[in-house]
Amino acid sequence: VTSQRKHLRDLHLYTLNLVFLFCFYLFLYYVVLGFSDSLNGEVKPRILLMGLRRSGKSSIQKVVFHKMSPNETLFLESTNKICREDVSSSSFVSFQIWDFPGQIDFFDPTFDYEMIFRGTGALIFVIDAQDDYVEALSRLHLTVTRAYKVNPDISFEVFIHKVDGLSDDHKIEKQRDIHKRANDDLADAGLERIHLSFYLTSIYDHSIFEAFSKVVQKLIPQLPTLENLLNIFISNSGIEKAFLFDVVSKIYIATDSSPVDMQTYELCLADTHEAGLPYDKESMAIIHLNNTTVMYLKEVTKFLAMVCFLRKDSFERKGLIDYNFHCFKKAIQEVFDVRLKVQQNRKLLSQRRWSKLTMTNGVIGNPH
Numbered sequence: 001v002t003s004q005r006k007h008l009r010d011l012h013l014y015t016l017n018l019v020f021l022f023c024f025y026l027f028l029y030y031v032v033l034g035f036s037d038s039l040n041g042e043v044k045p046r047i048l049l050m051g052l053r054r055s056g057k058s059s060i061q062k063v064v065f066h067k068m069s070p071n072e073t074l075f076l077e078s079t080n081k082i083c084r085e086d087v088s089s090s091s092f093v094s095f096q097i098w099d100f101p102g103q104i105d106f107f108d109p110t111f112d113y114e115m116i117f118r119g120t121g122a123l124i125f126v127i128d129a130q131d132d133y134v135e136a137l138s139r140l141h142l143t144v145t146r147a148y149k150v151n152p153d154i155s156f157e158v159f160i161h162k163v164d165g166l167s168d169d170h171k172i173e174k175q176r177d178i179h180k181r182a183n184d185d186l187a188d189a190g191l192e193r194i195h196l197s198f199y200l201t202s203i204y205d206h207s208i209f210e211a212f213s214k215v216v217q218k219l220i221p222q223l224p225t226l227e228n229l230l231n232i233f234i235s236n237s238g239i240e241k242a243f244l245f246d247v248v249s250k251i252y253i254a255t256d257s258s259p260v261d262m263q264t265y266e267l268c269l270a271d272t273h274e275a276g277l278p279y280d281k282e283s284m285a286i287i288h289l290n291n292t293t294v295m296y297l298k299e300v301t302k303f304l305a306m307v308c309f310l311r312k313d314s315f316e317r318k319g320l321i322d323y324n325f326h327c328f329k330k331a332i333q334e335v336f337d338v339r340l341k342v343q344q345n346r347k348l349l350s351q352r353r354w355s356k357l358t359m360t361n362g363v364i365g366n367p368h
């Protein structure tokens with residue numbers, strides 16, 4: 001009886017050991033997963049592109065980040081696995097885009113949606129406005145509520161997409177209806193605290209760039225600083241409006257706090273497109289739009305351009321504008337430097353944590 005008890009106790013201890021080891025490795029696995037992005041010193045915010053099949057997710061990504069012409073998207077194949085892409089053209093615009101194949105099945109055990117939502121900054125849900133959207137709305141609700149439970153800090157962005165085929169009245173009507181139904185569904189579930197932002201988009205005009213700009217801006221922690229710098233710059237230079245553009249993607253990462261006029265924005269897009277090709281530190285363009293307005297484009301960094309709109313008589317003080325621009329550029333450089341320092345510190349910290357973890361692992365692996 002005594003030897004049987006001893007045997008049972010040993011067995012018990014052995015099982016406990018196994019459970020302990022299993023838990024430890026599980027913990028290690030999640031920590032490594034969590035750190036994998038930050039091991040290189042940079043935590044890239046993740047933007048998810050979700051929505052029903054054929055709603056236009058891949059087209060959006062290709063047109064905005066790969067300069068694909070909208071007509072070419074007609075030949076895009078359906079996506080059948082998650083496609084991840086790093087976008088890091090300028091130091092401020094740096095994130096990952098995950099394009100999902102049609103709708104995701106939350107009940108599929110191989111799909112670890114908790115891990116995906118945990119590292120997500122923004123979730124873009126694309127709704128095809130030219131199609132019946134009842135199913136899309138119920139998917140939106142399911143996706144948003146699941147994601148919110150895992151990570152309440154995600155910004156939820158709804159693109160009411162393919163609106164190029166609709167009249168202006170029809171567009172407004174659709175937006176109103178989708179907005180109301182989506183928010184009613186959330187209120188019925190007692191989740192009115194979840195905030196959804198809505199945009200009318202199409203790959204056939206500037207609207208997709210404008211919407212993407214707004215999504216990306218929410219992920220730039222330095223945005224208030226950039227806006228402040230732009231405000232100071234324009235008020236001291238007699239400029240009416242200024243945009244800071246990422247020349248590669250054509251999304252604007254900041255503007256001063258005066259309202260954005262769509263026509264002005266479209267003009268910027270056309271011009272940064274031209275400027276996107278041979279672009280160096282001396283790059284600049286002066287365009288006289290009409291008798292009263294001038295558009296002035298200048299390079300800030302390799303991937304950032306400033307586009308300003310000003311009255312012709314203000315442009316007579318070009319020397320002053322250029323001097324102020326020089327100060328603005330220096331200030332931007334300082335913002336970059338701070339960001340770089342933060343990243344380097346983060347890298348050091350994660351490397352230290354990592355080596356500590358592997359040392360502890362060594363001790364556990366060796367009982368003596």
Ligand SMILES: Nc1nc2c(ncn2[C@@H]2O[C@H](COP(=O)(O)OP(=O)(O)OP(=O)(O)O)[C@@H](O)[C@H]2O)c(=O)[nH]1
Pocket residue numbers: 051052053054055056057058059060070072073074075076077078079080100101102103161162163164165201202203204
């Ligand atoms: N009219 C119009 N058509 C669009 C627009 N965006 C995408 N499309 C078309 O919609 C179709 C589907 O686009 P995709 O980008 O493949 O859709 P998806 O959501 O990635 O599809 P899956 O990979 O199957 O999930 C293509 O024929 C595109 O040309 C738009 O803004 N307007």
